Amino acid sequence: MDEQILLDGNFPLFAKPKSKTRSKPEPQPEPEPESKNAKTAQLEKFTNPDPNSTTTDSTVTFAGLGLAEWAVQTCKELGMRRPTPVQTHCIPKILEGKDVLGLAQTGSGKTAAFALPILHRLAEDPYGVLALVITPTRELAYQLAEQFKALGSGLHLRCEVVVGGMDLLTQAKSLMNRPHVVIATPGRIKVLLEEDPDIPPVFSRTKFLVLDEADRVLDVGFEEELRVVFQCLPKNRQTLLFSATMTSDLQTLLELSANKAYFYEAYEGFKTVETxxxxxxxxxxxxxxxxxxxxxxxxxxxxxxxxxxxxxxxxxxxxxxxxxxxxxxxxxxxxxxxxxxxxxxxxxxxxxxxxxxxxxxxxxxxxxxxxxxxxxxxxxxxxxxxxxxxxxxxxxxxxxxxxxxxxxxxxxxxxxxxxxxxxxxxxxxxxxxxxxxxxxxxxxxxxxxxxxxxxxxxxxxxKAKERKKQKLKMLAEKGSLKKRSEKRKKSGE
CATH class of the missing domain: 3.40.50.300 (P-loop containing nucleotide triphosphate hydrolases)
Structure with a gap:
């Protein structure tokens, strides 16, 4: 089912900085549905009526989604015969230039849903850091890199992983070489952007920001890190968010887009697969x-x-x-x-x-x-x-x-x-x-x-006591302790 929802694109993490601060709120204007369209983003929403579906119409092919021939051939070589529902619905929208929020169960092919269109664009203009992918854990970052490299094997793809626990200087040098795709955890990319003045210009032409496992990345504990990232990226980028579960954060993110946005929802609520x-x-x-x-x-x-x-x-x-x-x-x-x-x-x-x-x-x-x-x-x-x-x-x-x-x-x-x-x-x-x-x-x-x-x-x-002490101190400095507690109680996570 498709529906059009009018949204106020004013989510604090994604909003463009305002040149002037208003001392008091403006009076509420009279309803003007037609004239408001210029300032209000429209969200196109698709809800999959079959939440347990992992396959799609046999007539749908990767070529039919608008992907280049080399990408179609790569999918074939990797044993990806038909696109999954999340790929079928999200890939064309990303290629159209829309921001996308994809909500689908684990194992549904979400990574390829954003990696393939990114690589498709990379083949057209292989210069600089095209995409920054933010993911919550180091293990996921390395796994995403493996998947990008497999899908981009025909492009001589240069993909860099930037996570904690590794040498900062080495990572900074790697970023200065301007890899095509950077996959990072929030804390480490924030440190690099803040401490090395040469790093922010590396992302000056970045076209895609991806938040993988977006509900976790948008946890209140990462708010400060994300603000730093967003400030360094071009305003005309595409923002792609993919998650297996819906949270209040992601509901709020339906208000993020300055572009026209697309929301694909494969199921409502927390579900497990039938198998x-x-x-x-x-x-x-x-x-x-x-x-x-x-x-x-x-x-x-x-x-x-x-x-x-x-x-x-x-x-x-x-x-x-x-x-x-x-x-x-x-x-x-x-x-x-x-x-x-x-x-x-x-x-x-x-x-x-x-x-x-x-x-x-x-x-x-x-x-x-x-x-x-x-x-x-x-x-x-x-x-x-x-x-x-x-x-x-x-x-x-x-x-x-x-x-x-x-x-x-x-x-x-x-x-x-x-x-x-x-x-x-x-x-x-x-x-x-x-x-x-x-x-x-x-x-x-x-x-x-x-x-x-x-x-x-x-x-x-x-070691555990010392580590806990350091973590509590860090969270207190960020003002996250109280926020996180209140947030989890409210969302019932």
Missing amino acids: LKQQYIFIPKNVKDVYLMHVLSKMEDMGIRSAIIFVSTCRSCHLLSLLLEELDQEAVALHSFKSQSQRLSALHRFKSGQATILLATDVASRGLDIPTVDLVLNYDIPRYPRDYVHRVGRTARAGRGGLAVSFVTQNDVDLIHEIEAVVGKQLEEFECKEQEVLSDITRVYKARRVATMKLMDDGFEE
């Missing part, structure tokens, strides 16, 4: 690890190639990695306490199949596309339904099947009911025999004690 089987195990908290080992021991019998285990804190993630190591399980851990090289190494080992288990905080819940992930295990239940949707979206991607199992303790019952209400689906019980599970309790408890001692020997607790 995902969602189950729970109701257990006492003190035997979580025993049940974890039981489920992992059944992976081969269940035909599960690899699994991601989500936990709530870096401490839990590190402790579980020590526990599984003690129990001779091939597992790697991914959390923000690790250095960037350690994080990339862990992800590489998991993607290449050297380790079949990835332990992770929510740093890995966004966008990561690893086809062999057949199981997502929620060791800790997330506080907000949105995080649950993103976690379980790491499996059952692009029409494939998958399993999500959640460990539910007495304290988690309300959280699970809230998740079920939001996703519109009741979790089924995961069948397991208690006697069989608890037969391994002594070995697991012993390994847990050893892992806890190793955690203390590592000095992890002291």
Whole structure:
């Protein structure tokens, strides 16, 4: 269904700076629908009537979307036979020069929906930084770079990743070489733009600003970083925002566009795909690890190639990695306490199949596309339904099947009911025999004690306290603590 909505293009992060400040608000003018059109952006909206659709009309082709022949051929070589719905609707609008907000479930092909038209434009004028892509995590930045390079393999594409944890001077030199596409996390690109006067001119001809996982990028904690980015970009750029979930921030962003804008919505609310089987195990908290080992021991019998285990804190993630190591399980851990090289190494080992288990905080819940992930295990239940949707979206991607199992303790019952209400689906019980599970309790408890001692020997607790202190100080300086708390309560995230 298509509809036209009149919008006031005055969103604070995207508004053009005003030359004069008004001391008092102007009186409300009389309604003049026709004359207002000159100052008010129009939003074209399309809502997909079939939210679970991952395929589109068989008559639609990449060539039919207006892409160049080389791009069509590249898609064919990469096994992309037909465009997905989000690609079908968004690619032509981006090629028309519109700002686009694309809302579609995980695994629906959102990256290609913005990368292909950007590369199409790059082939026409391959000079300077054409696109700046902002994404919330380092892992996503590297994954996006891989996808851009694959889709732009015929263009001799120069793509640069700019994230924290890497050498600033090296990154600055790379940007001075003016790569075609820059993929960055908000904090690091802000530092480079502010501290090196030679960097802002690099983006003087940038035509595209992309916010990937836009709901997370637009979290209040990144507001300051985004303001710096927007000030350095041309006003006549196209702004492209893609997300798997809708938030109040993105609703506000429907007012962003000085251009005509297009909003594609593949579904309303927080949804999980039909090919995902969602189950729970109701257990006492003190035997979580025993049940974890039981489920992992059944992976081969269940035909599960690899699994991601989500936990709530870096401490839990590190402790579980020590526990599984003690129990001779091939597992790697991914959390923000690790250095960037350690994080990339862990992800590489998991993607290449050297380790079949990835332990992770929510740093890995966004966008990561690893086809062999057949199981997502929620060791800790997330506080907000949105995080649950993103976690379980790491499996059952692009029409494939998958399993999500959640460990539910007495304290988690309300959280699970809230998740079920939001996703519109009741979790089924995961069948397991208690006697069989608890037969391994002594070995697991012993390994847990050893892992806890190793955690203390590592000095992890002291590092965690210092890190938390620094983070709270930074948020307080930015005035984000109170805002973030109020915002999350209001949005029910």
